[in-house]
């Protein structure tokens with residue numbers, strides 16, 4: 001049965017092949033991609049790396065080298081586990097800031113109450129392409145002399161008051177992993193304006209090894225498979241195969257930290273030229289979902305900050321209760337719509353993170369609430385035109401059961 005994948009970007013095999021060939025032949029394809037990222041984010045410097053998490057490790061290590069007295073990383077209580085794992089790899093301690101369930105942003109009030117004296121850097125999240133309260137995070141970081149790493153792994157093209165997400169604070173991060181805005185299966189980047197980090201980042205990056213050629217071949221093959229398997233017909237078949245681990249969230253420490261594959265960058269540079277079109281499609285699908293679910297009492301919509309332009313990598317909603325959330329996902333999946341519970345736990349409930357938190361750290365009830373109630377809905381171009389109406393019917397039916 002055809003099935004709408006939870007996330008992804010439709011890709012043509014011909015554009016993949018052309019992009020990879022371009023990458024293999026031209027001398028520095030990553031440069032073209034980085035130029036696009038700098039333009040999109042109005043930044044002056046950019047570096048490409050083997051993944052978003054590798055980029056985060058390099059950024060954190062660089063900050064650590066510049067300030068050896070502070071050893072903590074403040075991160076949102078609900079975000080990608082890779083953020084906490086990258087802090088561990090950089091030898092830094094995680095500290096959690098609670099998340100506001102209404103916006104999914106790290107709660108600025110929580111940051112203001114926190115003791116930031118040992119904090120090296122605050123990391124944002126901008127999950128599902130929805131901007132955080134970025135200006136506020138930037139203000140707090142500046143006030144306390146703390147770095148801000150603007151994690152735009154899911155938010156390439158999103159803006160707040162006309163400023164690109166990824167351009168707030170000292171350094172921004174993008175990812176080119178499979179569920180992200182421009183997927184090349186693997187890859188990531190850092191961007192920065194002129195500032196204290198630039199020379200040190202350049203130094204760290206220049207010491208990294210080149211991408212592994214065997215990995216590049218594997219990811220090129222996976223890219224072609226991804227383009228086919230994302231199609232609803234094929235996705236329906238594939239998801240029924242057990243053991244593929246689709247959509248799982250591991251806490252992973254062992255991954256390469258290298259430069260980005262030039263071959264994959266060739267394709268990434270091509271995709272970056274149509275990121276606006278990709279985002280507009282997702283924004284339109286999100287608009288339909290919002291309109292269909294507005295006023296339905298059993299689900300809560302997320303309210304982006306005023307002035308924000310989200311790009312909706314996915315469309316998140318919160319079900320009224322955890323039990324309703326589970327039934328809702330089951331019903332949507334039965335209707336062949338790829339709804340997910342996103343990250344299954346708040347970071348405070350991930351054993352590897354919990355073990356490393358400071359003694360007596362404040363709880364993050366907002367993050368836990370999000371983990372229990374969230375449902376993400378697909379927004380990609382393979383979403384059928386009647387999907388929003390079908391989602392609404394399913395939500396109403398499940399609530400009345």
Ligand SMILES: *Cc1c(COP(=O)(O)O)cnc(C)c1O
Nearest residue numbers: 051052053080082153175177188
């Ligand atoms: C995906 C993601 C990362 C890490 O990017 P990878 O390229 O998958 O390593 C970091 N932060 C957030 C919020 C992410 O969604």
